[in-house]
Amino acid sequence: MKKKNLMGLVLAGVLAFAPAASVCAEESQETLVYGSGDYTRINPAMDEHGEINILIFNGLTAHDGDNQVVPGLAESWDFDEETCTYTFHLAENVKWHDGEPFTAEDVKFTIEAIMDPENGSENAPNYEDVEEITVIDDHTVSFKLDAPNVAFLDYMTMAVLPKHLLEGEDMQTSDFFRNPVGTGPYKLESWEEGQAITLVKNEEYFKGEPNIDTVVFKIVTDDNAKALQLKSGELDLALLTPKDAATFADDEAYTCYDMKTSDYRGILFNFWNEYWQKNRDLIPAVCYGIDRDAIIDAVLLGQGMPAYGPLQRNIYNNEDVEHYDYDPEKAKAVLEEAGCELGDDGFYYRDGEKVGFVISVGAGDQVRVDIAQIAAQQLQQIGMDVTIEIPAQVDWGGQMAYLIGWGSPFDADDHTYKVFGTDKGANYSGYSNELVDQYLTEARQSDDPEVRKEAYDKFQVELANDPAYAFICYIDANYVADADIQGIDPDTIMGHHGVGIFWNVADWTIQ
Structure with a gap:
């Protein structure tokens, strides 16, 4: 770890036959290998987020x-x-x-x-x-x-x-986004599709030359594989599931960072789908039918907290909105008040059609898969036929629901205005509510904290009255790193997908 060649074990055999001077030069390079999700492009202007962006730009x-x-x-x-x-x-x-x-x-x-x-x-x-x-x-x-x-x-x-x-390039398809050029502390050296993105330090970085010579974003799309590769020494840093991170807790060779996030998980309802156009009034039953504490205990090992809205880790959180605490009887009452009737098979029916839906989950994220599976089981217990699927690609317009994740540790406007505002860029649910639009606009247009508080209070009340999501939980970011890595800030509150750990990467060192 302290002195690692650029390609790790892959080059070890080759270098054994190289001249001694070459070996020494190669071994003098300090390299950090991060277990990353895959990238098809690096395009911060068009895409909402990407952990690698802050290193390059x-x-x-x-x-x-x-x-x-x-x-x-x-x-x-x-x-x-x-x-x-x-x-x-x-x-x-x-x-x-x-x-x-x-x-x-x-x-x-x-x-x-x-x-x-x-x-x-x-x-x-x-x-x-x-x-x-x-x-x-x-x-x-x-x-x-x-x-x-x-x-x-x-x-x-x-x-x-x-x-x-x-200039003159297509901002969605340009080859630039496979060969990005920035001003940041690291610059692209190579990109092996589906394998690794290798960055080398920018010696002329205007804020000062970084300490670590090379950062490799090794593509590891499966959460379980990240833990195995961390133990084998193939990775030096990775965001793990709580269960996998716990296995490193007593190993002095690693440092565990259990970092707070503003990152929540919930069930996004696709209002472009005809099912929710007909059954939007059943969404409160979904919200009451989820035992959030049970999910946090089983999947997150007690780390995180139950979610009832998008601003719980923000100064403008409104604690007094409807939390939709777990209440299976209330969930059934919502269904029955809407005219649903319980069938002999234990599921409710409305106008002759079984009440239920499919939750889509992105592949490779085991925590989301586990959350969705348990939520589906809980909703089956209240009489809703809910199942999950893991599609190869997300069909935002066609799917029924999705196990979504959002969150921003920054200004409250971030990940609210563009997520819940009508026809905004990150509104993947087709959600539209005039009052929500009004309150979010009022909040972004005032720098008076009292005015903003009132507007965000009203926004959260209206969002609870007319849910876009069934909020489930806020998660912690369980990073595990080789103990030789110094400089990671354990107190920074992470954002969506745990993004943010690299904010001061130019200052990190390897002992």
Whole structure:
């Protein structure tokens, strides 16, 4: 671990026959191998998240270990309240990985590409208030908004892309996203499809040269395989299931990081599907029929907490909304009040059709699979014929339901406005509620904490009255690392999919 060659065990046999000087040079390289999910592209402008993005790219702003906004590519910024204009003053010593200078034109190009509806970016709702982007000079750029957006500085953590490599390219299909060039602490060296993405340190990084020479994102799509490869030494760091992480707890060769997250799991109902257009009034029965504590104990080994809404780890959480605590009798009462009748087979029927649905779960995520299986069993016990499937690809428009995960440790606007707002970029359920739209808009347009609190309180009440999801639980992020890795911040609250651990990767060391 301390001195690992670039390809680990794969190259060991080859190097045994190499000249001694070559072996020493290779072994002097410090390499960290991370167990990663697969990537088909690295496209932070179009895709909602990706753990690797922060190693390759920078935004104008960044988040520190407390998830507060700090300078990134912008050294400072001003806000003119009268004109609702942000002006960013950019660092002047920044170069792209190909040696070209970074300028304000790159910033303008990136945000305009995200805003362009033809590009279909999931991130577009974050910038819908931008009225005009002005390049004042190479190192100064301004954004005039047509309405206040208090989360704007958070959203300027968006990775900036190089105009000179992407201008005129298709922002969804360009080869650039298989060979990305950024300004970040690491740059792409190689990409073996389905196997590994190898990054080497950017020696000219404007914030200082990273300590670790090479970071390999080894593609391991199966959660159980990550634990096995960590034990065998093939991986140095991985996000594991709680059950797998527990097996490392007493081993001094590893450090276990049980990190809090804002990452929740729940059942997304697909309102484009005819079933929920007919049976939307049965959703409260689903919410009452799930024993969240039992799922947390069985799947998460007690780590995490029951979920009733999207803002429980946010300062604007409303504790007083309907929690839909486990109440099987109340769930049955909802079904019966809606005209459902219990059949001889133990399932309810409505208008001659059995009440039930299929929960789709993404392949490879064992925690989600286990959560969905137990939830389905619990709902069967209240008379709903619920099963799960693990499709090869997610069919957002066609499926009945999905075991969803979202969450942001940042401003409350993040992962609410674009997830629950009508026709927004990350609204994969087709959910639409005029009051929800109204309250989310009111909250993003005020920097008064009291105004925002009132708006988010109302949003959460309305979302509970008309659920988009059956919220189940918030999960912890169980990272396990080789004990030689130093610098991981154990107190940072992680985001969706545990994203965030690499926020200070340039400062990590290997003992």
